Amino acid sequence: MKLKRRYKWLNIERNNKFVNRILxxxxxxxxxxxxxxxxxxxSPLIAVLTYAAILVFNSALLLPINFELQQxxxxxxxLACGEDFDEKDMPxxxxxxxxxxxxxxxxxxxxxxxxxxxxxxxxxxxxxxDTLPDPIMMIDRAGNIIGANLSSRNLFxxxxxxxxxxxxxxxxxxIEAVNRVLKKESEAENLIFYIHKPKEQKxxxxxxQLPWISKGRAVAVISLYDMTRSMKIEKMQSDFVANASHELRTPLAIISGFIETLLTTAKDDAAARENFLKIMQDQTAYMSSLIENLLSLSRIELSMDDKPHDVVHIAKIVDEVKQxxxxxxxxRDILIVxxxxxxxxxxxxxxxxxxxxxxxxxxxxxKYGLSQSDVAIKVKMVDDIPASKSLxxxxGPAVAISITNKGPKISSENIARLTERFFRMQEHKDLNIKGTGLGLSIAKQIIVRHHGNLTVRSGNLSGTTFTVYLPKNPNPSPNLQDN
Ligand SMILES: Nc1ncnc2c1ncn2[C@@H]1O[C@H](COP(=O)(O)OP(=O)(O)OP(=O)(O)O)[C@@H](O)[C@H]1O
Ligand SMILES: [Mg+2]
Structure with a gap:
């Protein structure tokens, strides 16, 4: 910079190289x-004057070239700095x-x-x-992430x-598998692994490795697939098979027992045959509602992580159910109001x-209410859903749907167990009222998915009231804690 000074009258920079070149x-x-x-x-004077004239002549010749070069x-x-420089302004x-x-x-x-x-x-x-559902990341030779799609950014x-x-x-x-690829010990690696942060995931x-023709900093690509959901589905399938086979064993044993009797001892007994066929019919009806309820439960469990998004008009649903x-x-001579x-x-x-x-x-x-009584369905708005210890x-605002039937009081021990899978109160089993014991567990799972609540109140005179609370918007605020 010291060497370069601007000759304002010439609009060029002073350049020692230029003087050297002339000399x-x-x-x-x-x-x-x-x-x-x-x-x-x-004569020496002429020689000096001629030399001076040559210097002037050379300078006059080279100065414009030097000026153009500088421009x-x-x-x-x-241009290299990305500035907008108008060529028209250049002399x-x-x-x-x-x-x-x-x-x-x-x-x-x-x-x-x-x-x-x-x-x-x-x-x-x-x-x-970014539209791909699975995380994809690009890494450089040192294992630093230099690019990540939306799904990776959402995860990490x-x-x-x-x-x-x-x-x-x-x-x-x-990490070892990634290093093997980075050190070019292997071209590609596939593995299943677990992470604990930011959440437990399989x-x-x-x-x-990226092909050598991709000249950027990225040398390898990592694509991940979340197996947690498929694991959950696998578990549900095995739970379903276990539950179904366990629960179907009893009615199947009953049916095959009666078939055996009908084929042997009761072969010619018309009255017994009719009685047995009726029992078998009941058992097959039970088996089919059991399978239907188990499937329903599996489907709801599978939907647990999906946010509900329908606009639901409760009055319409109440009408459909009544129908x-x-x-x-x-x-049962019951009136639904x-x-x-x-x-x-x-x-x-x-x-x-x-x-x-x-x-x-x-x-x-x-089913469990007194015959010749009313079942009342009431729907109202509430400012808040009652707090729950487990849910x-x-x-915020919610809809409260209460369903009341007349009948004997349910003890508090039984109330605590109502939503357990396959739980049925002994008195109802004794009365031979049919059921799988899954209806309320299905109801509970639906309520959990919607971040709602369920309360049960029972008294001898007031009857039994199940109240379901469903938020206007089922997505809970982030600061909400289990209480
Ligand atoms: N309104 C009610 N009044 C009295 N007892 C009830 C009432 N609702 C449920 N129960 C008791 O809770 C148990 C569990 O109910 P749940 O709906 O889960 O199963 P279920 O009715 O037996 O079978 P399913 O719903 O498959 O027909 C019932 O068997 C019954 O003993
Ligand atoms: Mg039921």
Whole structure:
């Protein structure tokens, strides 16, 4: 910088190289003049004056070229810095320089267009990667994450880029597999591993070297697949098979026992045959409702992590349930009466599940209520759902649906067990009232999914009231804790 000072009147920078070049160019003339002066062919004064004239001439010749070069330098450096420098403002004259500027401009435009295209391409590539449901990450040679799609950022946090995989994953098996790929000991690795942070998860990883033609910093790609959900499905399937086979064993044993009797001892006994066939019919009906309820329970459990999103009109559902149960109610001489407050609003919920929930509770009220009495369904708005010790209950306004039937008081020990799977009160078993003991566990799972609550009140005079609370919006606020 010291060497470069601006000669304002010339609009060029002082350049020692330029002076050196002029001097260098005039060396041959200086030598010739020196020889001529030594041999007295020209006088020393003439020689000095001629040399001075040559210097002036050379400078006059080279100065414009130097000036053009400086302008070119200025222009190209401004382009290199991404500045907008207008070529029209440049005091350039020779045609050649203008042509050089033109070529530089053409080249600049070409690369600017290329950069725009690449930028657009990488934005659309990133958008495509963001739509993928599974996490995908790119890492450099040192194992630092240099790119991650939306699903990875959702799983590990927004600031995942530049973090080293050793800091992000707490699985040695996974880190060793990544290192094998980074050290080029293997081209690709596949493994199943567990992580404990940010949450317990079973993941399947595919780690692959990028082909050498991809010239960027990324040397490998890690794609992950969350196996937690499939594990859950597997567990549900095995639970279902275990439950179903256990519960189906009894009715099957009963049916095969009667078939055996009908084929042998009661072969010619018409009265026994009719009686036995009736029992077998009851048992098959029980088996089919058992299978239906177990399937229902599995389906609800599978939907537990999905947020309900239907706009549900409770009054309509109550009407549908009343209609569906009207025959059953009539057979017990029971009247279903409903009262829906005017201020009851629509809620966000899973419409089908809410129908199943109201139907199960109403079915119980008809089945276990006193015959020749009323079953009352009341729907009203409440400001808040009562707190629960075991459920994660949403806060804010909710719909309260209460279903009341007349009948003997349920003891508090029994109330505590009502939603257990396969639980049935002894007195109802003794009265031979049919049921699988799954209706209330199904109801509870639906309520849990909706972050609602269920209360049961029972008295000899007041009868039994099951009240379901469903939030207007089932997604709980983040600061909500189990209480
Ligand atoms: N409204 C009620 N009044 C009295 N007891 C009830 C009432 N609702 C449920 N119960 C008792 O709780 C038990 C469990 O009910 P749940 O609905 O889970 O099963 P279920 O009615 O026996 O079978 P399913 O619903 O499959 O027909 C019942 O067997 C019954 O003993
Ligand atoms: Mg029931």
């Amino acid at each position: 260098f160019l005039s060396i041959p003339s200086a030598l010739v003049l020196l020889v001529l002066a030594i041999f007295n062919i020209v 070119l330098k200025k222009y190209t450096s401004s 350039i004259s020779p045609k050649e320089t203008k042509e050089i500027i033109k070529s530089i401009n053409a080249m600049h435009r070409f690369w600017a267009q290329k950069t725009d295209d690449l930028e657009a391409q990488s934005i659309s590539d990133a958008a495509v990667l 946090g927004r600031k995942i880029t530049d973090k080293n995989i050793e800091k992000l994953f707490d699985s040695n098996n996974f 993941l399947y990883a595919h780690i692959k 569906a149960l009207s025959l059953k109610a009539k057979s 409903s009262k829906i407050d005017d201020d009851v609003t629509d809620i966000i919920a899973d419409g089908q599940q809410i129908k199943q929930l109201i139907q199960n509770l109403s079915d119980n009220a008809i 994660n209950v949403a806060s």
